[in-house]
Amino acid sequence: MSALAALRERLNRYGSAVEDPGVLPLALPPIDDRLPRGGLPLGRLHRVAGAGGDPAGAAATGFAARLLARLQRRGPVLWCATADDLYPPALAALGLDPDRLILVRPRDETGVLAVTEEALRTPGFGAVLAEAARADLLAERRLQLACEARGTTALLLQRRPIAPRAGRDGIVRAGASAAVTRWTVAPAPSGGTAAWVGPARWALDLTHSRGGLPGRWIVETEDGTDRLAVVAELADHATEAVDTPRRLAG
Known part of the structure; x- marks a missing residue:
């Protein structure tokens, strides 16, 4: 990590009520290399949003569930959502232990x-996941401060992509966020054949990584576990802007 990134990380920790809880390596070198200090920062807020033609947000939900499964090793986890469509056996197939999972269903997103x-x-x-489609910057900052108070990690799940709104000048800008990392997840074509569907694949986009670098990958899931595999690494945002062809990861 560069001196600038190290300084930025120290400033991010300034004023926290607990010592630095460290990072959670995802055991995926192409992705961990783009995260600060080689892993997902613990005790911080991370945002996962759906993308592409996935109105139910299944890909984003699956990725968030696998992150939650890895964080479950640090203690029981809580999933808070207004929807009642979560199916515990399906969550178990994503690596979540039902005995260490607490589901809470408030009436609305304010709750x-x-x-x-x-x-x-x-x-x-061990971690807390909130499903909230339109959490604003103030709400995210409150969650981030709550993370720092105890060193607990939070995931903010937005199943459906939120289109950015144009400002008064007519220019569309990305919304501000207090999340340390921001991810978008969309379905990707399976690598199977006509006779065998094959494991599910996602187009995973790390759009923001505080102290790290953005990146884009195709990842493949493994049923019954929290493990993922990087199938291909796509051109990053800088090269994508000049239409550089995609390249496979080595």
Whole structure:
């Protein structure tokens, strides 16, 4: 990590009520290399959003669930959402242990954010996931501060992509966010054949990594575990802007 990135990380930790909880390596070198200090920063807020033709947000939900499964090793995890479409056996197939998973269903997204913030300030959780389609910058900052209070990691899941709004000048800009990393996930064609569908694949885009670098990959899932495999690494944002062809990861 560069001196500038190290300084930025120190500033990010300034004022936290707990010592630096470290990082969670994803065991995927092409991705870990783009994350600060080689892993997902713990005790911070991370945002996962759907993308592409996936109205149900299944790919984003699956990726968030696998991250939550890895964080489950640090303690029981809480999933907070207004929807009642979560199916525990399916979550178990994503690597989540039902005995260490708490599902909470508030009436609305205001309740989701309130419960999430309270859970983050309560000792004992390995991580907390909140489903909120339109959490604003203030709400994200409150979650980030709650993460730092106890060193608990939070995931903010937005199943459906939110189109950025144009400002008064007519220019469309990406919305501000307090999340340390921001991911978008879309379905990708399977590598199977006509006789065998093959494992699910996702187009995974790390759009922001505080202290790290963005990146794009095709990843493949493994049922019954929290493991992923990088199938291909796509051109990054800088090269994509000049239409550089995609390249396979070595």
